[in-house]
Amino acid sequence: MPSDPDLDLRGRLIRGLGSLRDMLPGSFVERKRACGRPNCHCADGKQLHTQYQISVLVEGQPKAFNVPAKLVEQVRKQVEMRGRFDAAAATICGINLKRLLKQKEDQ
Numbered sequence: 174m175p176s177d178p179d180l181d182l183r184g185r186l187i188r189g190l191g192s193l194r195d196m197l198p199g200s201f202v203e204r205k206r207a208c209g210r211p212n213c214h215c216a217d218g219k220q221l222h223t224q225y226q227i228s229v230l231v232e233g234q235p236k237a238f239n240v241p242a243k244l245v246e247q248v249r250k251q252v253e254m255r256g257r258f259d260a261a262a263a264t265i266c267g268i269n270l271k272r273l274l275k276q277k278e279d280q
């Protein structure tokens with residue numbers, strides 16, 4: 174039986190989802206801020222601190238969670254995983270819809 178390129182793609186995407194198991198929701202945000210200490214270098218309003226956050230909807234409400242510097246690269250990657258997961262899901266759904274429409278035609 175000749176292989177169906179759509180099914181090959183679907184299989185590859187499904188098998189790839191396991192590598193996205195650590196995905197995180199929301200978006201990764203980089204903010205500049207002053208800490209408020211009068212003697213800090215940020216007090217001039219120019220050399221601000223960089224603060225990293227993930228911005229997430231929790232029960233419909235936007236929430237921001239601080240990300241410690243040592244976790245920034247990890248969290249950034251985990252948030253990107255969600256995008257890849259969504260893209261894979263959209264492609265898989267597209268393939269399945271196409272197959273459904275084909276199935277209907279064949280009946």
Ligand SMILES: [Zn+2]
Nearest residue numbers: 207208213215
């Ligand atoms: Zn400061």
